[in-house]
Amino acid sequence: MTRVSRREFLALTAAGAATAGPRARAAAAGATITGLSSLTRSVSPIDAAEHGTRLAKVQSLMQQRRTGALLIESGSTLEYFTGVRWWRSERTTAALVPAEGPVVVVTPAFEEPSVRETLKVPADVRPWKEDESPFALLAGAWRDHGHGRPLAIEPTTRYFIVERVVAAATPAKPSVVPGDELVRACRMVKSPSEIALMQAANDVTITALRYVHGHIRAGMKTADLVAQVVTATEQLGGTHEITLVLLNEASAYPHGSIKPQQVREGSVILIDTVCSVHGYHSDISRSWVFGEISPRQRELWDTVKRGQELALETAKPGVAAGAVDQAIRAFYEQKGWSRDYGLPGLSHRTGHGIGMDVHEPPYLVRNDTTPLQPGMCFSDEPGLYIPGEFGIRLEDCWYMTDSGPKLFTPLARSIEQPF
Helix, strand or coil, rough: CCCCCHHHHHHHCCCEEEEHHHHHHHHHHHCCCCCCCCCCCCCCCCHHHHHHHHHHHHHHHHHHHHHEEEEECHHHHHHHHHCCCCCCCCCCCCEEEEEEEEEEEEEEEEHHHHHHCCCCCCCCEEEEEECCCCCHHHHHHHHHHCCCEEECCCCCCCHHHHHHHHHCCCCCCCCECHHHHHHHHHHHHCCCCHHHHHHHHHHHHHHHHHHHHCCCCCCEEHHHHHHCCCHHHHHHHCCEEEEEEEEEHHHHHHCCCCCCCECCCCCCEEEEEEECCCEEEEEEEEEEEECCHHHHHHHHHHHHHHHHHHHHHEEEEEHHHHHHHHHHHEEEEEEEEECCCCCCCCCCCEEEEECCCCCEEEEEECCCCEEEECCCCCEEEEEEEECCCCCCCCCCEEEEEEEEECCCCCCCCCCCCCC
């Protein structure tokens, strides 16, 4: 069974804008690139001790807030706290993390051995058979450990699970409260181990892009470039997640166009690609021109490069995340680009948090008031887009330190030397 992420779904529906996940791996199957070898042999997955530390933190927060338990469906947050790596389907796998005591994991009985393979914390595993209710088991776990206090819900948990757990709780039903702040307080600031995994992922991606940049030829189609990225990424030791290849006019649309595209003289080439290493992500974009560069292309590229630099200059510990986005918009607007996320201009946020999810809080969007803290990780991608013509996006990821941002990968040098 294949897990399809939101970004993979987006790419798969973009019909020609990119090839992602299983399609891309199939296209590249059997291909090898001479001179590329794994860059990830020296990094290890998050260990059981760190998972235990994470659980202790979230339980302490629940005790402070007098929350009885946190309900977490399968997904990145379940993996973050327990190590369990599982996909979502109609068969519920979820955990109830009590404010005190062991985690309770509920999963289909025939999946229990597989779920236990990645479980990294002590847990009470309660399997359910096909004719039984996982919701009754989760409600029972709340009765056992919640002590009548509110049940917090991890923010991506599907509604039907919450509804049925509450309905199954008898005789007293839990009051349900958002679990966003509990999860954010743990996941937003990355540990040294997490940052090391993200560094490895970014090393893989920038090396793969550098290889592709040197092997593009006139007449190549988007699928040809995607196949190169996938092959290079996998050979370098990363797990390919998604690649968007946007050529010519399609580069003016941040997530692509359904129109067929191929490389020609003067093409703008925009590649946005993501890989993961032990569950932690990179996210890098590069734009350049195949052949002769027009003055308009150079001006747009140089403006975006300055936007990237300004984002890093603005981001300091204690500064609101949204202030970074505001600084970029003020700079672009002074140059005549559209206001308020309009086009032509920067129609999306300046960046996003990144870690186990490619997009996660906080966000570099002007209304996000989250103070920047050491250990937070972000993308820096203040693109500019001219519908009907072309767009430029440059993207690198960075993490906050006590003295300011530190890049995982160097910024692009110039439109001629994007690496």
